[in-house]
Amino acid sequence: MVNLKNKNILIYGFGASGKSCLNFLKRNNKIKIYDDNKFIIPKKFLGFFINKNYIKSFFFDYIILSPGIDINNCSLKKYLNINNSKVITDLDVFYSKFFNNTKITITGTNGKSTTVKLLYEVFKDSKKDVRLVGNIGKPVLNEINIKRNTIFIIEASSYQLEYSKFFKTNISVILNIETDHLERHKTFISYVNSKFKLIKNQEKRGIAIVQNKDNILKKKILLLQNKVKVLKINLNSKLNILSKVTNRYLNNGINKDNFRFVYKIAKLFNLTDKQIIITANKFKGLPYRQTIIYKSKNLIVINDSKSTSFSSSYNLLKKYKNIYWLVGGILKKGDRFNLKKKYLKHIKAYIFGKDLKNFSDQLKDKIPIKKFNNIKVAIKVIFKDMKQNQNQNQINLIFSPSGASFDQFKNFEKRGEYFNYLIKKKLKQKNEK
Known part of the structure; x- marks a missing residue:
């Protein structure tokens, strides 16, 4: 067990994790905080803030690293690599x-x-x-x-x-x-x-x-x-x-x-x-994780905005048939689309977002694709295509992006919320006709 009392501690990263560490440790330790963006630090905590240029002049027993910070891709890269043995987490x-x-x-x-x-x-x-x-x-x-x-x-x-x-x-x-x-x-x-x-x-x-x-x-x-x-x-x-x-x-x-x-x-x-x-x-599950947001005799709409890799989308792509798959965002490094051939005949892909080319390169030789700059335009075309094929068996519109959301959204929750809004609006327009 480690003793974290009467220590000199640097907290690097002042998001939710960093704030909780400060509140937990400040009574029994000498704390300094640093964040690459000093403007996110509230005034009441500025007394703990240390300028990057002075960090080397302090001795720290431990450096608490927030989870979102990559040692090899941050402003303190050299310092953290030298002091790697002192780096710990919440x-x-x-x-x-x-x-x-x-x-x-x-x-x-x-x-x-x-x-x-x-x-x-x-x-x-x-x-x-x-x-x-x-x-x-x-x-x-x-x-x-x-x-x-x-x-x-x-x-x-x-x-x-x-x-x-x-x-x-x-x-x-x-x-x-x-x-x-x-x-x-x-x-x-x-x-x-x-x-x-x-x-x-x-x-x-x-x-x-x-x-x-x-x-x-x-x-x-x-x-x-x-x-x-x-x-x-x-x-x-x-x-x-x-x-x-x-x-x-x-x-x-x-x-x-x-x-x-x-x-x-x-x-x-x-x-x-x-x-x-x-x-x-x-159990109701968690939002934006394989969530059925609409179901009728002819159509199921699923919001799986949490999906940020191909593997996280496979479950839905295997489970359903006659799939209109809304996919895109930022493709993760090294990710490959390896869904078995027997499932591919049921899928049409509608690609959106920053990495159109990378997603297209992964999918184009395996399933039919269409490309769009954003979700809104893609959904418009999906509904048009579904209307032309409404004599088919049940249609499954699956929003399972297989990519990170940061190209167009703050996080996957905001992406999922926006999808729900667009679907609700589109279904309302459809019913009013």
Whole structure:
């Protein structure tokens, strides 16, 4: 356990994570804060701010790096690389205080947020003192009234895990690993290693949970030489409780897989099948994640704005037929469209956004495509094309961008909100005719 009292600490990055670290540590430590954009720092915190030119003249025991900052692509690149051994994250700060509490930490390329949210709801409905923190939105250090029996469910990103030094968890879960975030991690191996730190560094007598067919993790787990207890989930095996899951959001594709993980964890805490099923069947999911926003006899419209990689779109593209796929944004480095040929005949792609050429190069030889500068124009053409083909079986309009949103939107939430607005407007116009 690390002692974070009476230390000289630099907090680099003053977003939600940086602010929570300052509030948590300022009473017992000497704190300085730095952000590449000093104008985001409120006046009341300016006394903590340090100018970049003076950082080298201070001695710091630790440097707390906000998750969004890449050591190799920031204004303090040289300084951070020299002092890499001092770099820690908010997860390490959290562990310094709550090391005795039970921690369930979940990571993976796809499905993290849905899984932690469902698990949280299951525990909460079972009257557990449980807190949901981490990458899902609430900084890990913002919780209050913590007791010895409080359970933390933590969503951890590769960015948080990459630079963590001391953080350990009781139950570590890696849902899946696909190519992602190579613009940050540079190589797939580096990305995998950042995720695997969760298992490699976990508490003694801890438990790791992974897919049984994840060959990448299988090799790395073997190298640990049985130092970690590993539970493997077979995503294709029969699970009797699934027959009682009537919630359509959970009984197909990746969310079905997510449920298997939640069920496995819940049983470790002796929760009953009845408790789990009651929560699962009323679970509404999270917005902009494979969300059906409109359904009629002839048309289903799905908003999956959270999708930022091809792999995160595959579930929907496999599940439905007669698909009008709205796709685009910023294609992630190294991402490739590798959907099996048997699914391709059901898909027409409508590409929008900054990376028209890159998306087009990935898709044009596999499925019919049309290209547009923005979502609004693309939707106009989609509705025109759907009208011409309305004698077909049910049409599925799927907004699953497979790319980051930052070319035209602040975040995936704003992108999803805008899509909902355009669809609502378009359907209203259609009904008025």
